Amino acid sequence: MAALSRVRHMKSKYCIFQAIFTSSKWRCQFATEAARKIDLPSDLKDDAQEGLPDDKPEKGYPAVKPWMPPGSWGEMTRQQAWFWHRGEINHMGRITHVKEKIKFLTDKQMVAWKFPPINIQPNVLNYQLEVTNTILASKDDKYLKPEIYQNVDIKTDYEELKKLCIEAIEIEHALHRDKLKYLAAAKDGRAKSWHALLRGRLLTQTILNAIMSGASRNHEHLQSCSVDKEVTVAACFQRNGVKRPWVPVSRRSPDLSKELYLQNNAMFQGKHVVDFQVRTFLPLPQFISPDHEMCMQADKCVPQYNPKVLGQFRELTQLEITSGFNLGSPNEFTHTSVVCEQLGRLRLVSGEEHWEQSHAGYGLVTNFLSCVAQAHVQGFNMFQDLVYPFTAQTIHTDGRTFRFSMFQLNSLKLWKDPKASPVSNVAWISPADNLYEGLTDDRVIGFNDEVFQRLCQCLLLKPSSRDGIKLNPNVKYKAGTPKILKSVKKVEIEEEVVYDR
């Protein structure tokens, strides 16, 4: 009975409440009070709203996400573009240390196309130029080197350096007289390639020591540079125009959509060992302005063929990026790389034309991998593009034959198609030429001054900082400062002993 009475009491209260709420008078009053709390547009406001303060912010809908992220994306779909944009801002933008940036990029195994510098397949130079997005600066088969080399001062020390170089060659041959025949026969390919390689390395080492020690008096960068032997350089990059390998649905990550697996860019991994590497505190100067027309020809460098058709391989590898030194070293920029492999056996088996292409491509890819690795050490990567161009030079020699190649890297966003990123890289490759013809009676004959001048220009090219541009804007750490060791020791005489005789 008590419960029933309570229900009746509740019902009656509800009925009263319902009656009040549904009455038109109450509704109007409620509506006006509610409307006072909402900031209505001016055309819908009543006269009662005029007394409200105007400093309240207008409420509206949240900002609509644009269809494509800022920047040019070419033929990419919306999801692919936002994926790359998010990688740049959310992931790479928050990492400030170089080691962590490199770990983020390489802490995974991927199916990547192998991109070694030594490639013995025929007609490989065009493929290497397309994959590295490079324009070869040559005209009518003539070698054109960058104009910056004309400003290198070699006249003051030229005669002295020439004398030192000739002496070094003669001493080296005198010490290993029994094995001279192997070096002379290296061009024919009859010598064992490994033996010729060892001899070439020794001869190159003596020539470089002679020139660098002789010229360091007047060139500061040679006093504080680092020279290392047998340096491993590795770099990985994604290139547009090559389809990714098919991944079955069962092995795909649930976080990534189907479109990301069907992108028109694939991973390439290059790794090799450089015989000698000279590193300096500052980078090499740029060879050509990034606004030059040669640097905006990416539409001519699109890969035309699948790498498998041209004899290339892909494999599941751990990605790797190393520039050849420990992080924290003061000398972070590669000045010159020297490689001694001459591919003599390939020349004998396949002929001159095939050898010429592979030999030229060796220097090109060495430079490219060196530039990409240097850029990663400075905090740049495929998400955060370069702010200034990176340059590299390679001397390809066996002690007698020299080939010089230069490279300028203008952009790391190789995964973008030419419509989105028309920036291309530039390379200069010289023909192979002899420094000297031979030796008779332990004396050098046929010394080529032109080749020696180019060699000196390469080694004596002064590195410089970029005008007003910070070298590592994406990174917050400082490398050590280079130390110049003084060769003269001060001897202080504390006490002089005089003996009685």
Added chain:
Amino acid sequence: MTRLGFLERIPLWQRTIPKYPLHFKGDPQLRVYLPLFWMKMVQPANKFPKNIVLFKVHPQMSKLDIAQYLEKIYETPVANVRTEIREQQIMAPWWNRSKKQWVGRKVVTRIPEKYAYVTLAKDEFVYPTPKKTEKSSDSERYKKYMKIREGHYKELNEALSVPAWFRR
């Protein structure tokens, strides 16, 4: 049972070539023999450069055999040869149980096929694409089919001398 026995089931182009003896300098000249080598030009699925041609070859042919086959028989200089073995998956026959393998719900057997990517030294070759014939419309094809069918029935009826009442 013939002399070859079970080998007769395998076609000539699929039979394995027996090992021939090595020839050393000074030995008597071996007789000329005709090995079961064959090469078949195949249309590539991807875009190829003009100086690279794709062949399907006998699985026992080496790179040197392929180069010499083209140079001596067809007089085309060869710069480079690369070979690749692809496995063709087909439904396993009931009499070949040892080579069966379950792939999903299917029972398959794998037949290895050898492909050769030949880089020509001087010549260029582009695989010709056949001309596409214009397809007739569906109604015209139906009429053609019915005519042929009528012709077959007419011949059959005349051959069996079927009375007119029973003819179609």
